[in-house]
Amino acid sequence: MITGSSYGIGFEIAKNLNNPNNNLIITSRNKKKLINSKKKINSKNCFTQTCDFEKNKSVHDLMLKIKRKFNKIDIIICNVGSGKTCKTGDENREVWQKTFDKNFFSTTNVIENYLKIFKNNKHLTKIIVIGSIAGGFKGNAPLSYSLAKNCLINYVDQISAFLASKNILINSISPGHVLLKGNNWHQKLIKNKSKVLKMVNNSISLKRFCKIDDINNCINFLISDNSNYLNGINIKVDGKTK
Numbered sequence: 175m176i177t178g179s180s181y182g183i184g185f186e187i188a189k190n191l192n193n194p195n196n197n198l199i200i201t202s203r204n205k206k207k208l209i210n211s212k213k214k215i216n217s218k219n220c221f222t223q224t225c226d227f228e229k230n231k232s233v234h235d236l237m238l239k240i241k242r243k244f245n246k247i248d249i250i251i252c253n254v255g256s257g258k259t260c261k262t263g264d265e266n267r268e269v270w271q272k273t274f275d276k277n278f279f280s281t282t283n284v285i286e287n288y289l290k291i292f293k294n295n296k297h298l299t300k301i302i303v304i305g306s307i308a309g310g311f312k313g314n315a316p317l318s319y320s321l322a323k324n325c326l327i328n329y330v331d332q333i334s335a336f337l338a339s340k341n342i343l344i345n346s347i348s349p350g351h352v353l354l355k356g357n358n359w360h361q362k363l364i365k366n367k368s369k370v371l372k373m374v375n376n377s378i379s380l381k382r383f384c385k386i387d388d389i390n391n392c393i394n395f396l397i398s399d400n401s402n403y404l405n406g407i408n409i410k411v412d413g414k415t416k
């Protein structure tokens with residue numbers, strides 16, 4: 175199950191995890207977009223569920239539906255998040271709340287309700303949380319986003335020991351600047367190519383954007399048995415960004 179997977183990074187993760195031997199649940203708030211994304215994935219094992227992960231009740235209802243239909247979840251990718259917020263210094267109470275709802279509570283809601291509804295599960299469940307290098311205050315992102323992601327990465331670290339006692343492994347992946355067709359960075363690149371390329375050359379040691387394969391390769395490792403002794407870690411997939 176992937177949170178926020180009708181487009182963007184979540185959708186690309188869904189395409190990577192699509193596999194005839196497993197069921198795949200893609201989620202977002204917009205039913206139409208989800209149905210469209212399911213068509214693109216084109217698999218009879220792909221299911222769509224609308225859910226607003228920022229709302230606890232909505233996540234509770236989703237977990238109940240999944241429990242009734244599938245009885246278990248092997249892998250959860252908590253992907254919902256966004257750096258679209260006000261610039262540093264312009265924050266107010268509402269901005270803090272919205273940014274934390276999107277980038278922090280969208281994940282804690284999943285874990286809280288997973289624990290409630292799947293409490294007697296005995297099999298190993300893996301949770302991968304999508305953080306950001308902004309969580310380490312790199313990449314010059316807005317403060318509210320950076321702090322929310324910082325809390326998220328620390329939450330993963332701190333909750334991991336408790337979750338281990340429930341047979342759950344949790345780790346995070348923190349991508350750098352991800353270039354995807356149509357996304358923010360793609361639009362910036364079209365608008366001002368030389369400025370963006372200069373930023374990439376000056377601030378990313380590997381002098382290129384993060385590709386979706388860089389993220390998916392990490393996910394493939396974290397969901398495999400090869401990573402079964404890793405818990406509470408944060409993998410930075412950022413080409414060493416300043």
Ligand SMILES: NC(=O)c1ccc[n+]([C@@H]2O[C@H](COP(=O)([O-])OP(=O)(O)OC[C@H]3O[C@@H](n4cnc5c(N)ncnc54)[C@H](OP(=O)(O)O)[C@@H]3O)[C@@H](O)[C@H]2O)c1
Pocket residue numbers: 177178179180181182183184201202203204207225226227228253254255256257276280304305306307348349350351352353357358359
């Ligand atoms: N893009 C980057 O360069 C970058 C870099 C580092 C980290 N990240 C992290 O990677 C993750 C994905 O980023 P992205 O750029 O791919 O995001 P995105 O393009 O904004 O995609 C967001 C996806 O999440 C869904 N969504 C948003 N809010 C939701 C909610 N409350 N409940 C359910 N679904 C929701 C959207 O569908 P609906 O709006 O229809 O619900 C969509 O499917 C985020 O956590 C982001 O912080 C991104």
